[in-house]
Amino acid sequence: MKLSAELVKFSKNLGHEFSRPELLVRAMTHPSMSSPHRDNNQRLEFLGDRVLGLVMSEALFNADKSAAEGVLAPRFNALVRKETCADVAKEIDLGSVLRLGRSEQKSGGRRKDALLGDAMEAVIAAVYLDAGFETARDMVLRLWGERIHQVEEDARDPKTALQEWAQGRGQTPPKYAEVSRSGPDHQPVFTIEVRLDSGDSERASAGSKRHAEQAAAKALLAKVSS
Template identity: 50%
Template sequence: MKRRKPNLDELLKRLDYRFEKPELLDEALTHVSAPQAAGQSYQRLEFLGDRVLGLSIAELLYSTFPGAPEGELSRRLAELVRRESCAEVAIAWDVGPHLKLGAGEAHSGERRNQTILADVCEAIIGAVFLDGGYEAARSLVERSFRTLLAAPRRPLRDPKSALQEWAQGRGLPPPTYTIAEQSGPDHAPKFRIMVTVKGTEGEFGQGASKRVAEQAAARSLLLREGVWTEEEHGTA
């Protein structure tokens, strides 16, 4: 059975953008393996879109998190521009059916390949930039990455690192960790560790290793002090 040609208008509706030069979107959807590529695959647009995405995300982070230090902004930026995040956006756009692939790639399921989807996401951003300018591309990024911007899929940093940064930001010495209790057999120990930061009460954490218990203790202190929230980081 011949595969039904996808309606490009549906993709444009999801992008919420209309191209003055539709050939740019066509190029952004064309894999190098496609017979019609003839040297006009999405690779150049991907190169451009990667830079536009980085600038757009950096600007959005700067305005969205006015109190965040440079280190946190950098971590958020790295999380948002990573391949998995771009692929997630491409999936939300449902670009897979619109990709122009070689026969072999199409039959081997490359429409769901995360690397290709991430590349096409960046290529589309690059195409919008060339077609409508930076503001149009930035608006597309803001609409499409809004959910990931508000709720990263991975913790931006581990509790111990976050607690140390918090202490340093307040001009305090690094947190100290002490073993309050150790129990269980050698092959299955249990640790209860207390973390203290100068000027605050200590908090405890438990785990099957010192590292896990220390992370749990640090998380508890961050939650108690209101640095982290349970909605974002849980109680673990």
């Protein structure tokens, strides 16, 4: 199989030339484009998630030899979560070569963190199957770069951190409510409010409810912790 010019360029962004180019094609094929004769990237995503996890576990273990498991775990979660994978995918322009069905294209699939993160994991698996663990590890470490060394010591999800803060002070878990939704269907903007028993609250807007909730939680945690 011969890669398209776009995929050849993308493979250069990865820093890997595929001896089995069909693996890269499969990694770039979203389920909305699959058919009985065309594999999608879901199985590769499953494998890539595990390869990424091992790479990051090893990197964090070696980077801080005195860190306890309770410190390493949140750092690990921050490095492997879907948003981080999507950020890396955006840096290498993965969305431009992602093969999507018509409905996903119309709904802005090339910009969706979930799709980009899944595809990034599939790419990791494709490199692993094409050239082995060491090559996949080298690519991941290069693409994640300074994130590995700059990951915050307390890298918990903001919603989890806010809930722990509230419960530690005898309050019930924070309550989240959708205040408004604006924008077209393919690119909505959600505004979420988070409120504590104490009456403290904050609002934030984002392209997904999850991101808006996280941003609101982060803002409220900063407010009550100051």
